[in-house]
Amino acid sequence: MRPAAELVRIWTEALVPVCNNSKSHASQELKWLLQHAKHQSCASLAVRSDGAAAGGGGRGGLSEKEIELMQVYVDERVRTRKPLQYILGTQPFMNLEILTRPPTLIPRWETEEWTARLATALESNPLIFRQHHQHTSSTTTPRFNILDICSGSGCIPLGLASAFPPGSSRLFGADIHPKAVQLARDNTAHNQALLNQNLVSFHQADLLAPNAVEKFLSWLDVDHDSSGIVNSGTNSSSGMGKGQGRYHLIISNPPYIAHSEYDTLEPEVAQWEDPKALLADQEGLVFYPRIAHMAMELLHRQPAASRSSSSSTSSASSTAVGEDQNNKHLMRELDPRTLERINSLDRDEQQHNNHNINSNHNSGNSKRAQEGEEIDDDDVERTWRNGPELDRVKIPELVFEIGGDHQVDFVSAAVRQAGFRRVQVWKDLADRARCIVGAR
Amino acid sequence: MVACLSAAATVSRQATITLARRISSAPWTLSRTLKATIHTKTTNGQPLGSISTSGRISQLSGYHNFVRSTPLILTGDTYTHDQLSHSHQGFSTSSLAFNKKPSSSSASSPEFLFQNPMLNKMKPKLQSMKDLHDKILKEINGTSTSSADDLSPTKFAELTKQLHDLSLITDKYSEIESQIRDLFSLQQMLDDPLTNEDKDLLEMTQDEIKTTTEAIIDGENELLLAMVPKDLADEGNALLEIRAGTGGDEAGLFAADILRMYERFVERQRWRWEEISKTHDGLGAIKDATIAITGNNVFGHLKYESGVHRVQRVPATETQGRIHTSTITVAIMPQPTEVQVQIADADVRVDVFRASGAGGQKVNTTDSAIRLTHLPTGIVVAIQDERSNQKNRAKAFTILRAKLYEREREKLALERRDSRRAQVGGGSRSEKIRTYNFPQNRVTDHRINKTLHELESVLDGAALPEFIQALRVEEQTDLLMAMNDEIS
Numbered sequence: 001m002r003p004a005a006e007l008v009r010i011w012t013e014a015l016v017p018v019c020n021n022s023k024s025h026a027s028q029e030l031k032w033l034l035q036h037a038k039h040q041s042c043a044s045l046a047v048r049s050d051g052a053a054a055g056g057g058g059r060g061g062l063s064e065k066e067i068e069l070m071q072v073y074v075d076e077r078v079r080t081r082k083p084l085q086y087i088l089g090t091q092p093f094m095n096l097e098i099l100t101r102p103p104t105l106i107p108r109w110e111t112e113e114w115t116a117r118l119a120t121a122l123e124s125n126p127l128i129f130r131q132h133h134q135h136t137s138s139t140t141t142p143r144f145n146i147l148d149i150c151s152g153s154g155c156i157p158l159g160l161a162s163a164f165p166p167g168s169s170r171l172f173g174a175d176i177h178p179k180a181v182q183l184a185r186d187n188t189a190h191n192q193a194l195l196n197q198n199l200v201s202f203h204q205a206d207l208l209a210p211n212a213v214e215k216f217l218s219w220l221d222v223d224h225d226s227s228g229i230v231n232s233g234t235n236s237s238s239g240m241g242k243g244q245g246r247y248h249l250i251i252s253n254p255p256y257i258a259h260s261e262y263d264t265l266e267p268e269v270a271q272w273e274d275p276k277a278l279l280a281d282q283e284g285l286v287f288y289p290r291i292a293h294m295a296m297e298l299l300h301r302q303p304a305a306s307r308s309s310s311s312s313t314s315s316a317s318s319t320a321v322g323e324d325q326n327n328k329h330l331m332r333e334l335d336p337r338t339l340e341r342i343n344s345l346d347r348d349e350q351q352h353n354n355h356n357i358n359s360n361h362n363s364g365n366s367k368r369a370q371e372g373e374e375i376d377d378d379d380v381e382r383t384w385r386n387g388p389e390l391d392r393v394k395i396p397e398l399v400f401e402i403g404g405d406h407q408v409d410f411v412s413a414a415v416r417q418a419g420f421r422r423v424q425v426w427k428d429l430a431d432r433a434r435c436i437v438g439a440r
Numbered sequence: 441m442v443a444c445l446s447a448a449a450t451v452s453r454q455a456t457i458t459l460a461r462r463i464s465s466a467p468w469t470l471s472r473t474l475k476a477t478i479h480t481k482t483t484n485g486q487p488l489g490s491i492s493t494s495g496r497i498s499q500l501s502g503y504h505n506f507v508r509s510t511p512l513i514l515t516g517d518t519y520t521h522d523q524l525s526h527s528h529q530g531f532s533t534s535s536l537a538f539n540k541k542p543s544s545s546s547a548s549s550p551e552f553l554f555q556n557p558m559l560n561k562m563k564p565k566l567q568s569m570k571d572l573h574d575k576i577l578k579e580i581n582g583t584s585t586s587s588a589d590d591l592s593p594t595k596f597a598e599l600t601k602q603l604h605d606l607s608l609i610t611d612k613y614s615e616i617e618s619q620i621r622d623l624f625s626l627q628q629m630l631d632d633p634l635t636n637e638d639k640d641l642l643e644m645t646q647d648e649i650k651t652t653t654e655a656i657i658d659g660e661n662e663l664l665l666a667m668v669p670k671d672l673a674d675e676g677n678a679l680l681e682i683r684a685g686t687g688g689d690e691a692g693l694f695a696a697d698i699l700r701m702y703e704r705f706v707e708r709q710r711w712r713w714e715e716i717s718k719t720h721d722g723l724g725a726i727k728d729a730t731i732a733i734t735g736n737n738v739f740g741h742l743k744y745e746s747g748v749h750r751v752q753r754v755p756a757t758e759t760q761g762r763i764h765t766s767t768i769t770v771a772i773m774p775q776p777t778e779v780q781v782q783i784a785d786a787d788v789r790v791d792v793f794r795a796s797g798a799g800g801q802k803v804n805t806t807d808s809a810i811r812l813t814h815l816p817t818g819i820v821v822a823i824q825d826e827r828s829n830q831k832n833r834a835k836a837f838t839i840l841r842a843k844l845y846e847r848e849r850e851k852l853a854l855e856r857r858d859s860r861r862a863q864v865g866g867g868s869r870s871e872k873i874r875t876y877n878f879p880q881n882r883v884t885d886h887r888i889n890k891t892l893h894e895l896e897s898v899l900d901g902a903a904l905p906e907f908i909q910a911l912r913v914e915e916q917t918d919l920l921m922a923m924n925d926e927i928s
Contacts, residue, residue, distance in 0.1 A: 022807070027721075084806045113829070266804070277801075
């Protein structure tokens with residue numbers, strides 16, 4: 001027992017610097033590494049069916065194999081600053097276990113938090129799921145279509161699928177990186193039993209490509225079984241004619257870190273995770289207006305909230321971007337500089353004027369614009385406290401994860417400008433603005 | 441007839457057969473059955489066993505019917521209390537008393553007395569419960585025949601529940617009443633010269649008296665326990681909290697031993713064991729641990745475990761062979777449902793690890809600790825065991841809910857506190873309840889002064905039920921005493 005105790009002490013101390021200098025957190029990380037080492041050595045013993053070597057394990061003791069593994073893990077963790085999740089190979093996400101492999105972005109706790117919140121909001125909303133069940137009689141045609149752009153490890157669509165009613169949804173993930181797509185597919189297989197027979201598939205696509213919208217829409221018409229990617233054992237005829245298929249919800253957690261911030265990132269992030277999954281031009285904002293506009297084309301013509309009373313033909317015209325009275329009204333109230341930024345980003349991402357936009361996000365003007373419209377501090381607060389109950393955004397149609405409070409003004413303006421009339425900010429547990437949620 | 445019975449018994453060895461017989465010639469006509477227990481015998485007359493199990497009847501129905509066709513003759517003399525008190529074969533029936541009206545009709549039941557004087561005191565209460573039971577039954581039956589709007593569904597459900605709860609007591613009451621009558625008629629049989637002539641029949645009757653008397657005593661105990669006020673939390677799940685107290689590493693090691701004891705016990709009970717949090721040094725010692733235990737009557741079984749547990753032994757680290765004393769604290773809390781305890785979001789402050797900067801993609805923290813502060817009470821719960829702070833948050837809320845529930849229960853108990861309150865299970869957290877002495881291989885529970893000289897077996901969870909059973913009896917006795925005080 002003595003040498004093991006000594007080792008534990010040495011390892012814990014070694015881990016302290018990579019654990020925010022917290023001893024209690026270091027011993028927590030050590031516990032997870034030890035569990036992993038024990039698990040790994042058990043697995044390898046089982047393969048060798050070598051019963052004799054299992055001896056040292058007992059109460060608190062460590063086998064040679066375990067010590068060997070631990071020394072590798074602690075060294076990787078401390079010297080190369082390898083993220084714990086890459087060493088362990090997994091990260092819990094809602095009730096799933098998401099596989100993690102460099103360089104695909106490791107799911108963050110903030111993402112898990114809002115995904116769980118979104119799942120509850122949607123799942124408990126009778127306008128979405130009960131309605132679908134009534135219409136689809138006995139056949140379990142998946143009807144709620146969700147697209148996650150920049151899906152990475154796939155945690156968001158998989159997490160949602162695990163929380164939705166059985167067979168109620170189809171969830172699609174798009175990522176530009178083939179390694180991410182592969183990992184997301186592995187994750188689908190890894191968590192298959194927990195997905196409630198909801199169809200989840202991942203595809204490689206570049207959201208900046210000119211035909212991106214067509215590509216995204218084409219997935220809805222593909223028979224899942226023939227694609228060979230998807231998972232359902234049952235025959236899933238989509239039940240929708242070609243071209244008719246559209247999405248009900250667009251989600252994205254795009255790269256949002258500014259290049260200027262890259263140097264401030266801790267080594268676990270900067271040295272191990274894909275910069276393409278982290279960094280975005282235009283102060284980290286380049287993707288938001290683009291995706292918001294694409295979302296308008298990808299979503300059903302009629303917002304989900306008004307589809308139940310489908311007689312209102314007047315609402316159809318209001319969704320056309322730019323021509324809507326509401327939108328003009330909105331634009332007038334926006335801070336001119338913010339508006340300029342959106343337009344310039346929208347027109348041409350390459351020719352953007354970088355120094356022009358620095359540090360004017362929190363100007364008083366734009367704050368006033370917010371307060372006049374849907375977002376104000378009260379609203380944010382209330383939404384947060386009320387949990388999944390969404391007052392203004394009854395059914396979210398666009399959900400963006402953002403980098404923090406400093407991106408609220410720009411992203412919410414971009415979302416409104418694209419044609420989403422109701423916009424909300426969701427805060428995370430650390431009280432930071434984490435999501436911009438839009439509905440038409 | 442006896443020959444027939446013997447034949448039947450010889451064929452169906454092994455066990456006791458319970459036969460139902462209708463007595464038609466008893467001094468009072470009772471339209472019910474008499475249970476007669478017949479012990480199986482080998483050919484040389486030695487009993488093989490004497491366990492009466494009614495479940496055997498179906499298997500033995502052939503014999504049962506056969507015996508049934510044979511008339512059993514009883515004579516109808518009446519007996520006084522004095523005659524009954526003659527001791528037969530060493531078991532006493534002296535406290536049984538009948539105030540029987542001779543040759544009464546079936547309508548008027550004879551008054552009888554329980555063996556247990558306390559039950560006799562409670563007879564008016566029992567009778568009123570029986571009346572209430574019959575009244576509710578009538579009301580419910582009335583509804584089913586008349587129009588449906590007599591009773592609302594909620595009222596109906598309420599009455600059904602009430603009826604069920606009452607019938608647990610009144611059924612037992614009626615059962616004992618009929619058993620006492622059975623015993624009386626058996627006594628009559630015993631005093632019949634005809635019975636005394638037949639040795640087998642005499643023996644059978646004596647056996648039958650013995651088992652009936654035992655059944656009455658058991659039944660009376662059950663009835664008493666059924667009347668003890670119930671804690672609804674007993675039926676539910678519980679949280680177990682273990683904390684190492686004084687004694688350093690040795691206390692931590694003992695905390696691990698106790699944790700293992702409960703884990704084994706939970707396994708044996710086929711309950712579910714879910715670790716909520718555990719702080720340990722990675723080498724076997726535990727600082728504290730919280731476990732959620734799910735199953736039937738978890739709290740009812742474990743509630744007596746709350747308090748300080750003390751260990752006396754030579755620690756593994758002790759070089760001079762001295763015996764150390766260290767302590768740990770165990771707390772058992774009922775685990776309420778989300779409906780039972782609702783926590784307003786606004787009342788809870790949730791703290792997470794907050795990295796500098798804006799978080800999100802920029803930071804990959806593995807610090808998933810969650811701290812909940814319940815603002816109205818100041819209760820703080822911190823959990824860091826899971827790698828997901830969502831999971832830590834859910835666990836922290838489970839604990840917070842249990843703590844708030846416990847607090848509420850304590851408040852209610854204080855309000856209700858009367859001169860006599862059950863001491864066991866209601867004692868303070870800091871009460872020293874048990875000592876585990878390794879050199880003497882014993883475990884002593886100080887509340888009931890019970891010692892078991894099988895330490896290993898206790899720590900393995902196997903002998904733990906012995907303490908639990910004794911503590912439960914103790915608590916119920918306390919509660920009965922309190923009831924007794926109320927009555928008198």
